[in-house]
Amino acid sequence: MEHVKQFYIGGQWVAPRTDKTIDVINPATEQPITSIAMGGAEDVDAAVAAARAAFETFSQTSRQERLDLLDSVIAVYSRRLDDLADIISQEMGAPLSLAQAAQAVAGLGHLGTARAVLADFEFESRVGGSLVVREPVGVCGLITPWNWPLNQIACKVAPALATGCTMVLKPSEVAPLNAVLFAEILDEAGVPAGVFNLVNGDGLGVGAPLSAHPDIDMVSFTGSTRAGVEVARAAAPTVKRVTQELGGKSANIILDDADLQTVIARDMANMCTNSGQSCNAPTRMLVPAARMDEAAAIAAEAARDIVVGDPREATTTIGPVVSATQYSRIQQLIEKGIGEGAKVEVGGPGKPEGLDTGYYVRPTVFSHVSNDMTIAREEIFGPVLVLIGYEDDDDAVRIANDTVYGLSGYISGGADRAKAMARRIRSGNVHLNGAGVDFNAPFGGYGHSGNGREWGAFGFEEYLETKAILGYGD
Template sequence: MKNITKGYINGEFVTLHGTQIFNLINPTNHQPVGQVTLGDEEDVQRAIAAAKTAFKSFSQTSVATRIQLLENLKQAVNKREKELIEVMILEYGGTRQFCTMSLQNAIASFDNMITTLRHFEFQRKSGNTFIQLTPVGVVGIITPWNSSNSFICSKLATAIAAGCTVVVKPSEMSALQTELLTACFHEAGLPKGVYNMVNGLGNVVGTAITNHPDIAKISFTGSTVTGKQIARSAVDTVKRVTLELGGKSPNIILEDADFEQAIPQAVFGAYMNSGQACIAPTRLLVPKDRLETVNQLAKAAAAHVVVGNPADAATNVGPMVSEKQFERVQHYIQVGLDEGATLLAGGPGKPAGLEEGNFVKATIFTNVRNDMRIAQEEIFGPVLSIIPYENEEDAITIANDTMYGLAAYVTSANEARALKVASRIDAGRVCINGFKHDPMAPFGGFKQSGLGREFGVYGLEEYLEPKSILL
């Protein structure tokens, strides 16, 4: 069992002023794997002071210097990729498939930002005016537990590219992962104060970061409820805010699609990251007159979903991150039954032989109405709702009938038709004919799925302020 007692402030691991202890529990078997000491307001103040001091010089660094730092970070994280994957499986319970992909994305985020930086114009002209894009200042980075290190790497890479310094508050449930990642950053030789990290609770450390006047910007990934709280607090000091929040992503299967391929793909897609993914396509919209065929295909696909030990390469769905999250998913499964949806696969309780961990059965409801809670509220677990539609127009209406707008998916034999449908979906990212990722394309949500964008040029500009100089 590992005992984590330090944060990372001004280029070194330091003992925290906070004394509260948080227990780290393996979600696969409920065995303790560590303890972490949580920081407090005083620790946050020290971290912000270090970042503020470092910003004075770091904001003036050249593009070449920042590119070299990003390259150093990439090499340091890449060197310990296997360790980072294993600790993520242990602490988070993510499947080996997902954790491997997540770490690969984390490493690639440095390369992606290097590519962006090489072609980015920090000095521009608009009319007769000289425009400088200047770093916004000290950035508070607040990340969730469902892909912790990947989020930290991506946000840090963007901040460094912009010339910003950061104070990171990761999820307290990700402390083992964060400590190892921070060791990588330390080995990379970042200038003192550029990266600072304080473990702690959201209502203590997160609040202290959000309320501090020396934090110029908040970059947050997490729930919509917490995002709203951060936005409200940030208003007092008019902080810049980037929020990547929840989702209830529709997956529209048009009637001309290859159902034999599209439906199994849809089922496995809904269970990405064991269902604990904001972009998971958890609403499957299908033609009403094909519902029986869809039900048969979906049920057959669910039978091939492997729920089990996340360390096994064949596992598709691991445990929920905590008992609290397990209970949340169980509650929604019962809600689906109470609302009158038809249970097609899975259901309440744990799979046989997996009683010791936070495991949920791979669950599918069909004959779901879009006004049901299981179709409107983010469950964050392996629960798929199949919703029949009358025609294409009805499918679009159902897809947009949600407070969320993070991601969406459209499948059709006719790409031009799919593109036309995609253009009418209220979502920040729409994938056509499969699950795709482009780390250079802007990522973020419409409606209550967030504010601002991440990745590439659009993400970098969120960390910069345009200054007009009239000559």
């Protein structure tokens, strides 16, 4: 790739201020794809200065100018879809089919949604004799993860562009190559110089100085709760806005009137999508206690149907997890579950048979789990399901809400009963009867899952300040 050793600052590809690099590893082969430059505080300073200089002009652009700009970005992005899917599959191990059908197109979905929202968004309203104006918040620091990289980049960049903000993006150093392609797309689409800037690096070298920078007005972070706390701490002295989409340990309540065979098989497969590396994955499956063994047998059979293998093979269901670090953590948590007395129905420690190279994890089902076990409390971020029994609806709600997290929830069963229960779940999303995500609906969490909301019109709010012009008159 042409620009992996450079940063995109002020509309130009520029050399980094340091000579530090890091290898980008293909998790299926455990071999480097390439290496990228790693930035530092001086690179952040340059990118923020470019964004600050561009803000004065870009913040004053018209709605139509920004609509035209988004149209151009969408057109170029659409032409590069195959390139984006290919590099995502290589750098984070997603099956090529998933990268094409979900990973790459998710970014396109957020761009299109932001464009549609912008077309009708009310930036001004009257309240009595005052005019209330919604204005761009300023220069934004965007810090994104490796697991759904383009989804998270686009759901931040699109509303920032739409509302007239300028920005500096720090993608994950684990899977940064798609972000380099994304910068090339924005450059080709004609995004004005300084409006979008890219600096690669790690949390200490780039994330911390970006979060603390006095000329950054807002930080939008997606990643682990631990790292989110550090971002908020770094940002606090400059009293900037911080929005966070963090970890999750989402409960999936299977009601006793649901078709267990259909629902459990469906949700086991759903949980394992992207090798279980989704913050909103339904990893805690709550089933009627009296039917635990029946539910476990169904989940185990569904797990055996999952094909773990080479991301390039058409028959592969899930590829490897993203890194040696992630693999090791998942293995430790599987061992912890065994040690605490949970029953392994299928899977367990180690790699699947015949997959000695690559960070592959065996799809694993634990049954007879109590909600105080480590595997029910901590985010595993791998293809590991825990089955927890409940006695009645009130008990299911209690267990579901007994967590520090609150990103998503899932309920399957009779529609009226599921709808009533959804109102009692303390999470930012609740999916009823297999409903998927909705780019127009708000995405974000309660508790340790973060604050603020992304996606659709709700995502615009994070990038806007509110001004009241009093005595405005007629």
